[in-house]
Amino acid sequence: MAERSFAKEVEKLRLGDGDTFRGEGILAITKALLENGVGYVGGYQGAPISHLMDVFADAEELLSELGVRFEASASEATAAAMLAASVHYPIRGAVTFKSTVGTNVASDALANLASGGVTGGALIIVGEDYGEGSSIMQERSHPFAQKSQIWLLDPRPNLPSIVDAVGHGFALSEASNTPVMLEVRIRACHVHGHFDTKDNVPPPFTVRDALENPKRKTDRIVLPPASYLHEKEKVEQRLPAAIHYIQKHKLNEHFGPDQGDIGIIMQGGMYNNVMRALQRMGLADLYGDSKVPLYVMNVTYPLVPDEVVDFCADKKAVMMVEEGQPACLEEAVAALLFKHKINTDLAGKGVLPLAGELTGQVMLDGLRSFITSHAPHLATDQDRAPNEPQLLPQPELDDTVPARPPGFCTGCPERPIFAATKLVEEELGPHHISSDIGCHLFSIMPPFEIGGTTMGYGLGPASSSALNAKGARRSISFVGDGGFWHNGLTSSIGNASFNEHDGVTVIVDNYYSAATGGQDILSSRANNKSRNTNNPIGKAVKGMGVKWVREIDNTYDVGKMRETLKEALTTDETGPKVIVASSECMLNRQRRERPLKAKAIAEGQTITQPKFGIDEDICTGDHACMRLSGCPSLTVKKLDDPLRDDPVAHIDQSCVGCGNCGEVADAAILCPSFYKAERIHNPGTAHKIWRKLSTSFMSWLQARRDRKSLRFEA
Numbered sequence: 001m002a003e004r005s006f007a008k009e010v011e012k013l014r015l016g017d018g019d020t021f022r023g024e025g026i027l028a029i030t031k032a033l034l035e036n037g038v039g040y041v042g043g044y045q046g047a048p049i050s051h052l053m054d055v056f057a058d059a060e061e062l063l064s065e066l067g068v069r070f071e072a073s074a075s076e077a078t079a080a081a082m083l084a085a086s087v088h089y090p091i092r093g094a095v096t097f098k099s100t101v102g103t104n105v106a107s108d109a110l111a112n113l114a115s116g117g118v119t120g121g122a123l124i125i126v127g128e129d130y131g132e133g134s135s136i137m138q139e140r141s142h143p144f145a146q147k148s149q150i151w152l153l154d155p156r157p158n159l160p161s162i163v164d165a166v167g168h169g170f171a172l173s174e175a176s177n178t179p180v181m182l183e184v185r186i187r188a189c190h191v192h193g194h195f196d197t198k199d200n201v202p203p204p205f206t207v208r209d210a211l212e213n214p215k216r217k218t219d220r221i222v223l224p225p226a227s228y229l230h231e232k233e234k235v236e237q238r239l240p241a242a243i244h245y246i247q248k249h250k251l252n253e254h255f256g257p258d259q260g261d262i263g264i265i266m267q268g269g270m271y272n273n274v275m276r277a278l279q280r281m282g283l284a285d286l287y288g289d290s291k292v293p294l295y296v297m298n299v300t301y302p303l304v305p306d307e308v309v310d311f312c313a314d315k316k317a318v319m320m321v322e323e324g325q326p327a328c329l330e331e332a333v334a335a336l337l338f339k340h341k342i343n344t345d346l347a348g349k350g351v352l353p354l355a356g357e358l359t360g361q362v363m364l365d366g367l368r369s370f371i372t373s374h375a376p377h378l379a380t381d382q383d384r385a386p387n388e389p390q391l392l393p394q395p396e397l398d399d400t401v402p403a404r405p406p407g408f409c410t411g412c413p414e415r416p417i418f419a420a421t422k423l424v425e426e427e428l429g430p431h432h433i434s435s436d437i438g439c440h441l442f443s444i445m446p447p448f449e450i451g452g453t454t455m456g457y458g459l460g461p462a463s464s465s466a467l468n469a470k471g472a473r474r475s476i477s478f479v480g481d482g483g484f485w486h487n488g489l490t491s492s493i494g495n496a497s498f499n500e501h502d503g504v505t506v507i508v509d510n511y512y513s514a515a516t517g518g519q520d521i522l523s524s525r526a527n528n529k530s531r532n533t534n535n536p537i538g539k540a541v542k543g544m545g546v547k548w549v550r551e552i553d554n555t556y557d558v559g560k561m562r563e564t565l566k567e568a569l570t571t572d573e574t575g576p577k578v579i580v581a582s583s584e585c586m587l588n589r590q591r592r593e594r595p596l597k598a599k600a601i602a603e604g605q606t607i608t609q610p611k612f613g614i615d616e617d618i619c620t621g622d623h624a625c626m627r628l629s630g631c632p633s634l635t636v637k638k639l640d641d642p643l644r645d646d647p648v649a650h651i652d653q654s655c656v657g658c659g660n661c662g663e664v665a666d667a668a669i670l671c672p673s674f675y676k677a678e679r680i681h682n683p684g685t686a687h688k689i690w691r692k693l694s695t696s697f698m699s700w701l702q703a704r705r706d707r708k709s710l711r712f713e714a
């Protein structure tokens with residue numbers, strides 16, 4: 001089981017009629033699914049929707065009471081394919097993943113699903129990881145929805161709106177036989193608020209009912225001639241049905257006065273920031289009362305042409321507030337205005353940046369520019385006639401605030417793998433190195449600076465596939481255990497085996513899908529009650545036909561890591577060389593062990609905690625140890641010694657005693673200044689006697705040295 005329990009959150013899923021849910025947006029979605037009779041849920045974890053997956057994984061009891069099937073899918077492709085259960089059966093299903101990366105992976109199944117269409121409501125909850133704080137390439141989910149004709153909901157970021165979007169999402173999907181995407185951005189997932197809950201509704205038709213009454217309809221399967229009919233059906237039946245539903249149920253909203261010279265159209269997800277900007281310009285109050293007409297698209301695909309045209313027709317200018325590029329909505333609105341011969345000015349990209357998140361200041365600047373140029377009578381005096389720019393410009397944050405790129409945690413078992421790689425490169429020269437997605441990607445950062453590309457989850461070794469030439473220096477590829485099970489086994493290892501690729505692959509196995517929140521995977525060492533774990537990666541690799549496989553069960557052994565890697569790079573054996581390097585993720589290990597240790601200490605048990613330190617008298621201050629470590633607990637310390645200018649290395653209190661610094665120093669034959677100490681909680685009698693003896697022996701030694709040393713007396 002993942003090392004953090006979500007039992008408290010699971011309790012919130014049991015709230016019913018008359019109760020109030022308080023908490024985060026993403027958890028509100030989880031509850032809304034249960035209130036709307038969902039029959040099955042799946043997904044692949046990733047920021048910002050991991051919470052939905054983690055909470056459902058811990059809600060086994062409640063889900064089985066309700067008759068809801070839950071899966072932690074092997075990948076987003078698996079999750080999207082799971083929605084096949086809603087093709088023939090009237091079952092509501094929901095899957096979730098991070099977008100756009102997850103949507104990329106899922107797109108095969110999504111396109112097939114959207115072609116045949118659905119009977120039961122099919123909801124795809126995409127966590128739009130865009131803008132500040134995102135960990136992925138900056139793209140939009142919008143074109144995915146358009147290209148497969150999947151409706152796209154983008155509700156206002158508050159809990160009641162998000163919860164309504166879940167209910168309407170299912171109903172819209174059923175009314176138009178089309179899957180529906182529910183887009184939630186990072187901030188929407190984490191927004192806090194409350195909503196009035198309803199009783200959970202067990203699915204009226206369960207997956208069990210489907211299994212007992214199997215159905216098939218050839219015309220729903222993507223094969224000619226049905227596939228041609230699907231496309232016609234999409235435009236002739238499903239699209240009009242969707243537009244009808246959206247209009248009838250008023251999914252898009254109007255705020256502010258009925259009429260005005262100007263108006264603002266926005267994606268629902270932009271509403272909070274638009275309101276904040278309007279408040280700052282004196283054009284709205286704290287309760288959302290706007291002086292400017294607003295048209296809020298809680299559904300961003302399809303557009304409802306009548307609504308857009310009606311909103312624009314009587315205005316001199318409208319502004320389209322749309323985040324990211326391409327400007328799908330602005331172009332669609334422009335086309336509608338042109339077709340309907342409406343002579344309204346359209347602003348959007350230009351006053352707003354084409355790329356990047358529309359954060360508070362960006363939104364304010366954009367709206368201010370639109371309002372002062374198109375409706376100066378609404379602008380404040382200061383906006384119409386701004387003061388001279390400030391004489392003292394704001395300092396550039398890039399220059400004044402030190403960058404804090406993410407890196408490996410204190411005690412991370414992956415650090416020594418990259419230290420060993422650097423040591424091998426010192427000996428054998430530089431190699432082409434491919435990286436992958438996961439914590440191990442931090443190896444691209446200083447002090448390691450290892451890896452030239454990252455092409456996708458589980459695709460590290462695949463991205464070395466071109467780089468194979470007889471007799472040439474071998475490529476090295478990294479892939480994590482998360483990526484390995486997500487896609488790596490087939491797309492990377494199977495591919496290398498089939499093509500007899502000569503490169504070296506290091507599978508970084510830390511027992512969890514650590515980068516996405518420490519979830520269990522097939523090779524996790526945990527005994528998970530409801531999941532099949534403890535399936536060794538080495539066995540799977542051998543099963544794919546790889547003959548040269550080495551397994552290292554202690555990555556902190558830098559010497560062994562280095563020797564194994566060197567052997568892989570130099571052996572005469574042909575075909576892929578795979579090293580499975582395994583040690584438990586330190587974050588998860590500490591999460592598990594710390595509470596147990598604290599309890600044992602409180603109960604008076606003797607507990608020994610290792611810590612590492614640096615002997616200041618020996619350290620020369622060359623910091624070579626740091627260049628091979630990058631451990632956050634390893635820092636510098638200025639000595640109070642006038643004869644020593646250079647700061648020495650120092651290990652702070654966050655050290656977890658993994659021993660990597662000492663190991664690295666040893667493997668690199670760096671220096672003997674590292675020492676290991678043990679902190680003993682609740683020492684026993686033997687410890688106390690030993691301490692007395694050793695302290696008096698050391699005092700005697702020190703006194704003897706003092707007696708011998710030269711003394712200057714005043």
Ligand SMILES: O=C(O)C(=O)Cc1c[nH]c2ccccc12
Binds near residue numbers: 098102
């Ligand atoms: O959790 C994150 O930030 C990730 O990027 C992990 C991830 C989850 N699913 C993926 C699919 C493709 C690439 C990365 C991921």
